[in-house]
Amino acid sequence: MGLLDLFSKEKREERALANLIRRATHKYLQSPERYKAMEGLANEGSDAALYGLLCRFGMVYDKSIDDEQEKEWAFDTIAAKGRTALPAVTRYLRSADSVSWPLRLLPKVASKEEEFALVEQVLAEHEPGYERDPTKKIQLLRHLSQQKDPRAPSLVAPYLADMDEGVRFAAVESLLRLKNEEVAREALLQVFVSDTEESLRLRIRIAEGFAELGWLVHGYRGGVEKKLPEGFQLDREGHILDRKRSE
DSSP states (O other): OOOHHHHHHHHHHHHHHHHHHHTTTOOOOOOHHHHHHHHHHHHHHHHHHHHHHGGGGGOOSSSHHHHHHHHHHHHHHHHTGGGGGGGHHHHHHHOOOHHHHHHHHHHHHSHHHHHHHHHHHHHSSSSOOOOOOOHHHHHHHHHHHTTOTTHHHHHHHGGGGGGGGGHHHHHHHHHHHTHHHHHHHHHHHHHOTTTTOHHHHHHHHHHHHHHTOOOOOEEEEEEEHHHOOEEEETTTTTBBEEEEHHH
């Protein structure tokens, strides 16, 4: 085989792969046609093909039941590849705008340490601050809330200062679920008493969390009393009490 023949074969393979990806993610094809293309990608099995299969998660089909079934098929197929799918999942996790599906895949294809390191790396690419679409940050923070890793709270806490209220709320939720008082208590109280924080639902969630976890507000009692939402009160020791729960 000559050099030109080799290049020609590679080009044909590239075009064939690109066509499979295009058909697997084509919104206006019928579901059976997309399945055929997705099966082709799975059988091809290269990093590029698996990345193309992952791209199916980024397309929303009008028929919601078919859309969910196709994504579940893609999920199960990629998960079955095990560690061989990790490079493709890593690439997609870093490049996609919405990452709920690849985050679900991570435990199937990576070790716990690899999973945490990758989430940490991707989150570092989306620092606290303005971002046109904060969806990815929110999904990463929610994923961290499920990690039983002592490093997780310190990764989450800086996002209490994000410009987007949804990101800040996700950070509050994550810190409360992680239950690391040493990292979270003072950081949450600083947000709670801040005059620049305008979100009532955020303060309510912090108050609910402190009431559930029994964390004290010592050092911030005066500020907390001024900002305490309706339905909550402080006891003598400095616990937030949720009157709705006691009724």
